[in-house]
Amino acid sequence: MIKCGFVGIVGRPNSGKSTLVNALVNEKVSIVSPKAQTTRNNILGIMNDKAYQIVLIDTPGVTKINNRLDEYMQKNVSGAITDVDVLLITIDSSKDVIDGIEFARKYINHGIHTIILLTKIDLISKEQLFQKLTLFNNIEADAIIPISSVKKLNLDELVKEILKYLPEIEDNKRYFDQDIYTDKSVRFIASEIIREKSLYYLDKEIPHGIAVEITKFVEEDNLITIDANIICEKDSHKAIIIGKGGKMLKKIGHEARVSIQKVVQNKVVLNLWVKVKENWRDRESFLTEIGYNNDDL
Ligand SMILES: Nc1nc2c(ncn2[C@@H]2O[C@H](COP(=O)(O)OP(=O)(O)OP(=O)(O)O)[C@@H](O)[C@H]2O)c(=O)[nH]1
Ligand SMILES: [Mg+2]
Structure with a gap:
């Protein structure tokens, strides 16, 4: 027992x-x-x-x-x-x-x-x-x-x-196999890590209005390719997330890639874009699309 x-x-x-x-x-x-x-x-x-x-x-x-x-x-x-x-x-x-x-x-x-x-x-x-x-x-x-x-x-x-x-x-x-340590997929963890690095570098009201949408996730033997959009609520936020000459987005992308690689123990190519979606936190269909589905609960 x-x-x-x-x-x-x-x-x-x-x-x-x-x-x-x-x-x-x-x-x-x-x-x-x-x-x-x-x-x-x-x-x-x-x-x-x-x-x-x-x-x-x-x-x-x-x-x-x-x-x-x-x-x-x-x-x-x-x-x-x-x-x-x-x-x-x-x-x-x-x-x-x-x-x-x-x-x-x-x-x-x-x-x-x-x-x-x-x-x-x-x-x-x-x-x-x-x-x-x-x-x-x-x-x-x-x-x-x-x-x-x-x-x-x-x-x-x-x-x-x-x-x-x-x-x-x-x-x-046992409820779960012994080699499983979470119920979440690698795809979910990757999107969360991109959000984590964004939260770390961004301030004021920007972090609360950020979501990550994975648009491509391809696993091959020695490589995982991930395309993702960082969603924010305003054009002014988008400019800050991209940063001067793309510096901020590069920093977030680099740190996220290194961290995801540690989790998946594989090489990762990560391509990031920034998109604006006004009021997305109140848009039910978009919330559902990115996994925040009220009806599931
Ligand atoms: N010094 C110290 N910092 C800690 C400790 N535990 C958490 N922190 C810090 O506290 C902050 C919040 O930690 P989280 O684990 O994200 O807190 P949380 O309760 O999950 O927060 P939410 O997800 O926002 O509800 C982070 O900066 C952590 O590094 C601790 O034992 N010691
Ligand atoms: Mg927490």
Whole structure:
């Protein structure tokens, strides 16, 4: 028998959910950036071990809904917090923890085992951590664990705690084959990496209005050829994404290609274009085309 189950992860944008999934799975499953609202879909990260299979569900950060894309993102969150064996709630320890506690209270579901994670503890001192932990006195979670995904602090303790609440099943009834670490295709991961590099270099309102549309994805023995459009909302954004003499687009393309090559362990040719689509975040048919389909949820 092995332990096997689903673990949902919810938290405010930028609280470290995706970084945690990548650290636990030890692969680049989910993109990470310093900008809020990086993750837009639920993404499974699967931890495989002789003794267990833990299926982590990374989700978009919880925020207000301003458009159809936000609606899609928040529907993803709702889908990940019901029907799971354990819920992890991430609270950024380097930010206002009181806000995090209020957030956590809304998500504690007495039918589901809940672990609160105080994330990014490498950014604060031991004294600050101790003082912040005292604020969690009255919270009804199964555990509160301070972690750092970047420095890999307390991640083993977290896994032990999760395993306490997972059901036992027969080894041959694992939900996924043991060599699979995500439910997402290489094509999806490639488009996400292009978005990640764009988010990294672009500022203000541009990152939120960016989408990536893969128009060609051809896998040959020694080469993957990818054509993709970076979609933005305004001509002025397009000019910034391309940059002077195409410099910015070249930089994004180069970094994305190197990163995709690491994931696919193959040579990649990446051709990027920038296109403007006004208000695409409210255009249902385009959202569906690029995989943000409200009807699927
Ligand atoms: N120092 C430090 N930084 C971290 C840690 N975990 C995450 N970060 C940083 O915090 C930022 C946000 O991390 P993400 O993992 O993208 O956060 P998220 O909760 O998935 O964000 P959304 O997808 O927008 O909801 C990135 O710049 C990460 O590098 C950590 O343990 N230590
Ligand atoms: Mg994320």
